[in-house]
Amino acid sequence: MDQPTANQTADGKTPDQRPEHPDFWCKRFGAGTTPWDAGKVPDDFAAFVAAETTPLRTLIPGCGSGWEAVLLAEHSWRTTALDFSPVAVERARGVLAPVLGPASTVDVVCADFFQWQSETPLDLIYERAFLCALPRKLWADWAQRVAELLPAGARLAGYFFVCEQLKGPPFGIEAAQLAELLAPHFICLEDRPVADSIPVFAGRERWQVWQRKD
Numbered sequence: 001m002d003q004p005t006a007n008q009t010a011d012g013k014t015p016d017q018r019p020e021h022p023d024f025w026c027k028r029f030g031a032g033t034t035p036w037d038a039g040k041v042p043d044d045f046a047a048f049v050a051a052e053t054t055p056l057r058t059l060i061p062g063c064g065s066g067w068e069a070v071l072l073a074e075h076s077w078r079t080t081a082l083d084f085s086p087v088a089v090e091r092a093r094g095v096l097a098p099v100l101g102p103a104s105t106v107d108v109v110c111a112d113f114f115q116w117q118s119e120t121p122l123d124l125i126y127e128r129a130f131l132c133a134l135p136r137k138l139w140a141d142w143a144q145r146v147a148e149l150l151p152a153g154a155r156l157a158g159y160f161f162v163c164e165q166l167k168g169p170p171f172g173i174e175a176a177q178l179a180e181l182l183a184p185h186f187i188c189l190e191d192r193p194v195a196d197s198i199p200v201f202a203g204r205e206r207w208q209v210w211q212r213k214d
C-alpha cells in the first residue's frame, strides 16, 4: 500500500481537498468557483439589521467575500469579518474597499475561527454558509466556540443549511442535530424558511436567531 506523501493525510487527501484547511477555500476563491456566494446581502439579514436600534458588535466567521460587512459598515456596526483563507480575505478587502479606512468600523482579519479571540464582548455572531462549510467532526467545537464568544443575551443569527445532505461542503444539518448542538447554551427566538436563497441552498435554508442563555 502506498505511503501518504508529506502533503497528504492518511486518507490520501491533500490540504486543498480538505475543507478544514485554508487551501481548500483558497483554491476555490482563486479559481472563481464560489457557488455559495450570494453576491448580495440576503433579505432576512438586511431586515434584522434595519430593525436594530443600536449598532451591534459583530463577528462574521468565514466571511468569504464579506457582502454583509459592507452593510454593517454603512450602519457603523463594529464588525470583524474573519476568514482563514488569505485568498478569501483579499477578496473581502476588495469588496469592502469603498467602506474600509481609518474611520471604518469594520476590520477584515485573516484568522482561524477556533483560535481567534475578541478584545471586546460580542453582541452578535452572523452565520452564513460557515457551519455547513465545516466537516461534521468540527460541529461540536463550533457550538462550543460560539457559546464561549457570546455573553448572556448576545445572539447568533443567520442562515442554516437544514437538510440531510451528507456529502459536502455544504454539509447539511438536521433540525434536531442543530438543536442538540445549540440548546445547551441558547434559546431559539426565530426559525423560518428563506425566500431569497441562491440555488445551492434553495428550499433547504432557514433563517434562525438564537440567544445566549445565562
Ligand SMILES: C[S@@+](CC[C@H](N)C(=O)[O-])C[C@H]1O[C@@H](n2cnc3c(N)ncnc32)[C@H](O)[C@@H]1O
Pocket: 019, 020, 022, 025, 026, 036, 037, 038, 061, 062, 063, 064, 065, 066, 082, 083, 084, 085, 088, 111, 112, 113, 114, 128, 129, 130, 133, 134
Ligand atoms: C462556503 S464559504 C462561505 C463564505 C461566506 N460566509 C458566504 O456566505 O459567502 C466558507 C468560508 O469559511 C471559511 N472558513 C472555513 N473554516 C474556517 C475557519 N476555521 N476559520 C475561519 N474561516 C474558515 C472559508 O475560508 C470560506 O471562506
